Amino acid sequence: MANLMENSDLIRQHRIEALMTEYAHCIDDDRLEEWPDFFIEDSVYRVITRENHELGLPMGLIYCDGKGMLKDRISALRTANIYEPHTYRHMVGAVNIIGDDGEGLRVHSNFTVIRTMHDGDMSVFACGRYLDRITDRDGTFKFSERLVILDSRRVDTLMVIPI
Amino acid sequence: MTAPNAPREKEFAWPGPDNSRVPFWVYSDPDIHAREQRLLFQGPTWNFLCLEAEIPNPGDYKTTNVGDAPIIVTCDADGAVNAMVNRCAHKGALICYKPRGNAGELTCIYHNWVYDLGGNLTSVAYQRGVRGKGGMEDDFDAADHGLQRLRVEIYRGMIFGSFSDATPPFLDYIGPEMQANIDRVMIKPLKVLGYHSQFLPHNWKLYVENTKDSYHATLLHVFHNTFGVVRLTMGGGVKIGAQGWHHLSYTERDPEMEKTATNEKTRSLQDQYSLEDAAMMEHRLELGDNITNAIQTVFPTMVIQQILNTIAVRQLVPRGVDGCELLWTVLGFEDDDAEMTELRLKVNNLVGPAGYISMEDGCVGKFVQEGAQADPDAETLIRMGGRAVESIEGSRVTEAAVRGFWKGWRECMEI
Numbered sequence: 221m222a223n224l225m226e227n228s229d230l231i232r233q234h235r236i237e238a239l240m241t242e243y244a245h246c247i248d249d250d251r252l253e254e255w256p257d258f259f260i261e262d263s264v265y266r267v268i269t270r271e272n273h274e275l276g277l278p279m280g281l282i283y284c285d286g287k288g289m290l291k292d293r294i295s296a297l298r299t300a301n302i303y304e305p306h307t308y309r310h311m312v313g314a315v316n317i318i319g320d321d322g323e324g325l326r327v328h329s330n331f332t333v334i335r336t337m338h339d340g341d342m343s344v345f346a347c348g349r350y351l352d353r354i355t356d357r358d359g360t361f362k363f364s365e366r367l368v369i370l371d372s373r374r375v376d377t378l379m380v381i382p383i
Numbered sequence: 384m385t386a387p388n389a390p391r392e393k394e395f396a397w398p399g400p401d402n403s404r405v406p407f408w409v410y411s412d413p414d415i416h417a418r419e420q421r422l423l424f425q426g427p428t429w430n431f432l433c434l435e436a437e438i439p440n441p442g443d444y445k446t447t448n449v450g451d452a453p454i455i456v457t458c459d460a461d462g463a464v465n466a467m468v469n470r471c472a473h474k475g476a477l478i479c480y481k482p483r484g485n486a487g488e489l490t491c492i493y494h495n496w497v498y499d500l501g502g503n504l505t506s507v508a509y510q511r512g513v514r515g516k517g518g519m520e521d522d523f524d525a526a527d528h529g530l531q532r533l534r535v536e537i538y539r540g541m542i543f544g545s546f547s548d549a550t551p552p553f554l555d556y557i558g559p560e561m562q563a564n565i566d567r568v569m570i571k572p573l574k575v576l577g578y579h580s581q582f583l584p585h586n587w588k589l590y591v592e593n594t595k596d597s598y599h600a601t602l603l604h605v606f607h608n609t610f611g612v613v614r615l616t617m618g619g620g621v622k623i624g625a626q627g628w629h630h631l632s633y634t635e636r637d638p639e640m641e642k643t644a645t646n647e648k649t650r651s652l653q654d655q656y657s658l659e660d661a662a663m664m665e666h667r668l669e670l671g672d673n674i675t676n677a678i679q680t681v682f683p684t685m686v687i688q689q690i691l692n693t694i695a696v697r698q699l700v701p702r703g704v705d706g707c708e709l710l711w712t713v714l715g716f717e718d719d720d721a722e723m724t725e726l727r728l729k730v731n732n733l734v735g736p737a738g739y740i741s742m743e744d745g746c747v748g749k750f751v752q753e754g755a756q757a758d759p760d761a762e763t764l765i766r767m768g769g770r771a772v773e774s775i776e777g778s779r780v781t782e783a784a785v786r787g788f789w790k791g792w793r794e795c796m797e798i
Contacts, residue, residue, distance in 0.1 A: 267737065271482075272577040279577025279713050281737040283728050288660030300605040300656055302743045374580040374708065377749065378742035 236327055236354065237315050239361045244310035244331075247382060252297065255382060256290035259363045260355060265290055267368040267383055270348065281370075281379060293382060303380050305338040308345065310383075324355040324364050331368075333383055335376075346370050346383055395798045398762055402789035403770040408759035410586040410752060415796075416704045423683055423795040424450025425546040429556050431685040431698050432456045432466055432535075432542045434712060436573050442485040442500065448700045449544060454533065455479050455489065456542060459500035464537060466544040467502035467530035478530075489530075502530035539569035541696065543681075557681060558625030560774075564633070564679050567670055568689050571716040576727060579711035579735040583745055585752035587684065587699050587707035588792070593744055594678060594686050595788050597621055597632035597779035598767050603747060606739045609656050610664050612690060613676045613779075620776040621784055627772035628682035628791035630784035636666075636673045663729035666691040680784070682791045690740070692723070693730045705752060711735055765789075 243258050259265065268280030284290045311332040318326040328351055335345035353365040368383045393414045398404050409415055424430065430449040437445050438458040446469055447454045453469035455478065469477050471491040478491045478498065488505065489498040495508035504525040512518025533544035536553040543553055554562055583590055593599065600613045607613040618635035658664070666675060669692065679687040686697035695713045702708050711734070715727050734741045755761075768781025772790055775781050792798075 269578070269580075277575060277577040278724065279728055279731055281579065281735050283732060285662070285729065286660055288658075289663075289732075292658045292660060295656075295659075296606075296739055300609070301739065302603065303746050304749075373578065374582050375736035376582045377584060377736070378581070378745040379737040380742055 232325075233315070233317060235361055236317060236325070239354065240312045240315060240329060240350075244312050248307065248309050250307065252294045252381070255294060256287050259287055259290060259366070260357060261287050263287060263290075263363055264365045265363070265368075265382070266366075267370065267379070269370045269373045271373040273369050281375065282368075282382070297380050301380055303378055306381075307336050308381055308383075309334045309336070312350075321353075324353040327352045327354055331383065343376065345376065346372070346379075348372075348383075395796075397793065397798055401770045402772065402786040402793070403766045404762040404764060405789055406760060406762050407755035409792075410589060411704060411756040411759055413704050416701065418796060419701070420450045420452070422797065423792065424452065426795045427545070427547045427549040427551075428683055428795065429536065429543040429545050429550060429553050429681065430683070431681065431696060432544045434573060434575065434696070434714075435464070435537060435540045435542060436575060437483070437712075438464070440485065442487055443483075444479055444486060444489075444500075445483045446479050446481070447698070449533070449546070450701060452546075453477060454544065455502075455530075456544075457489075457500040463501075464535050464542055465501045466533040466535050466542070467498075468533070470530070471496055472504060472528040472530065473507075498530055502532050504528045504530075539565055540573045541565075541569070556625060557629055560622045561624040561629045561631060561679065561681065564622075564631045564677060565687065567672070567674075568677065568687060568694060570670065571718060573714045574717045574719075576713045576715050576724070576731075579709075579713065581709040581711070581736040581741070581745055582702070583707050583709055583748055584705065585707070585748035586705055587701040588788075589748040589751050590699055590707060590709060590744070591680065591684060591788055592785050593748060594680055595630050595632075595784035596782060597678075597784065598782055599747075600632075600676075600779070603743050604740045605656065606733060607676070610658075610661075612664075612733075612740075615778070615780055617675075618777065619674075619676075619779055621774060621779055621781055623772055623774045623783060623787050624682075626791060626794070627787035629680055630787060631677060631679040632779055632784065633677040634675050634779070636675050663732050664691070665726060665730075667723070667726060669723075680788075682788070683795075688734070690733055691730050692726050693734055694727075695734065705756070 246254050265284040266280045267282040312329055314330040316328045318328060328349060330349055332347040333345045336342045348369045348371045351367040352363055354361050355364045398406050432447050433445045433456050441458055441460045444455055444457045455467050455469045457465045459465055469479055471478050473494055473496050476491055476493045478489050497506045499505050510519050533546055536543050538553055601608045601615050613634045618637045619633045622631040675691060677689045684699035688695045695711050698710045700708045713731060715724055733739050765782045765785050768783050772783050772787040
C-alpha cells in the first residue's frame with residue numbers, strides 16, 4: 221500500500237507530465253500566443269544543439285531571456301517572418317524528475333517533432349531532450365528554464381516554430 | 384576529332400556576352416556539379432577550412448570539405464597547419480571519421496595504414512607479410528603514397544586551402560578592399576561561441592548569389608528594414624574584390640541622413656512592428672565605426688559576417704546538385720567580458736537556421752530552385768545597376784556582386 225510520501229510523488233509526477241502534455245498540444249494546435257504563458261516572467265528558453273552543449277559552447281539557435289523575448293518570437297512568426305506554412309507534432313516522454321535544487325524541480329524528458337509541410341511532405345524535424353527547471357506559481361507549474369537540446373547538429377531549412 | 388572512347392563532356396553555351404543573364408541549367412545539371420569539383424573547388428580558388436582557434440594544440444585535427452572533397456586539417460608537432468584530402472591512399476576510405484579530435488598520427492581503421500600529421504605515409508600493416516609470405520612488393524615506397532596535400536594560407540586566424548598551384552597568394556587573391564574589411568572585423572584573437580548547420584534545399588550557388596545580392600536584404604527581411612540594421616536609404620555601399628570574384632556589402636548608420644531619408648513603402652518595412660524586448664538590437668560599437676552590417680564573400684563559398692555585434696564565418700558545402708549545407712562558426716573575441724558574450728548570444732537570434740533574418744534566406748533559395756529546374760534553358764535577369772561588375776558608393780541597389788560571382792564562376796569553369 222502506497223504511503224503518503226509516495227502518493228505526493230505520484231501526484232507531482234502527474235502534474236509535471238500534464239504540463240509537458242499541455243505545452244506540446246499548445247504548439248501543435250497553433251495556439252502559439254499562449255506559449256509564453258508556460259514560462260515565468262524572468263525565464264530562460266534556449267534551443268541549442270547537442271554538439272554545442274557537449275563542447276561547452278554557449279551559443280544556441282534560439283535564446284530568449286525573459287518572457288518579452290518569447291512573445292517576440294511569436295509576433296515575428298505571425299507578422300514579420302517569411303517561411304513556408306508547416307505544423308509540428310510533438311511526442312514527449314521519458315519524463316524524469318531529477319530533484320529539487322531549491323530554485324525549482326529539475327526535470328529531464330525526451331521529445332520527437334515531426335514536421336508536416338503545406339504540400340504534405342513529412343519528416344522527423346527534431347528530436348532530443350528538454351532540460352527543465354519548473355517552479356510552482358500559485359498552484360500552477362511553470363518553466364523558469366527550458367533548455368531544448370537538439371540531437372542533430374543540422375537543421376533542415378529553418379526553425380521558426382518553437383520546440 | 385575526338386577519340387571514340389574519350390569521355391564526352393557536355394557543351395555548355397553561355398547565353399550572352401556578359402553576366403547579366405544566367406541560364407537555369409547552372410542550378411540543376413549534374414555535369415555542371417562534377418565540373419565544379421574539378422575546375423572550381425579544386426581549381427585556382429582559396430577555400431575556407433577552419434579557424435586556427437579550433438586546432439590550437441599539436442595533434443588537434445578538424446574535418447571539413449572543399450566542395451565534395453573531404454579534408455583533414457591538422458596542427459602538427461611543430462605547430463604548423465596542414466591540410467590533406469581525408470582519403471586513404473590504399474582504398475580511399477575516410478581516415479578521420481569524427482568531426483574533431485587530437486591524435487599523434489592518422490590511422491586508417493580499415494587496414495591500419497598510418498600517416499603522420501603532415502599526411503606522409505609512415506607504416507603499412509604487414510608490409511613485409513607474415514613469416515616472409517604475402518606483403519607488399521619489395522619496391523613499394525611509402526614516400527610515394529602520402530595523402531594528397533592542399534596548399535595552406537592563414538590570415539587573421541582563418542585557415543584557407545587550395546588544391547591548385549595556380550592560385551595566387553591569398554592576399555592577392557582577395558585584393559586590398561577585401562583585406563581591409565577582414566582587418567576591420569577580425570581585430571583581435573577569435574574564440575568560437577558555437578556552430579550552426581543549416582541544410583538548404585537548393586543548389587549551392589543560389590545561396591552565394593543571395594549573399595552577394597544586397598538588393599534583396601531590405602525587401603525580404605523585415606528585421607533589417609524595420610529596425611534600421613539595413614535600409615537601402617542608409618549609408619554604405621558595395622565593394623567588388625579582386626577580379627570581381629569577391630564582394631563586401633556594408634551599411635552605415637548615419638543619424639543625420641536617417642532624418643531626411645524617405646523610405647520606399649515595401650512589404651518589409653512595417654512601421655507598426657516592434658519588439659517587446661529589444662535588447663538584442665542593441666549595438667555596442669566595438670570596431671571603431673558605425674557599420675551595422677557588413678557581409679563579405681570570399682569566392683567561391685565563404686561568407687564573413689558582422690551584423691551589429693554578431694560576428695561569424697559561414698562555409699557553404701554542396702550536398703548534391705540540389706542541396707547544400709551552410710556551416711556557421713559564430714565568433715567572439717578572446718577578451719570578451721561576460722556582458723559582451725551575453726550581447727553576442729542575444730543578437731545571434733538574428734542569424735543561423737532560427738535567425739529572424741537568416742531563416743528567410745533558407746526559404747527563398749528553395750523557391751528559386753523550384754522555379755528554375757522546370758525549365759533549364761530559361762534565364763535569370765541580373766541587371767540592377769547595369770551589366771558591369773563594379774563597386775558602388777552610397778548605395779546597395781545593385782546586383783554587381785552577383786554578376787561578379789558569375790564572372791569568377793565562368794572563368795574557373797571555362798564556360
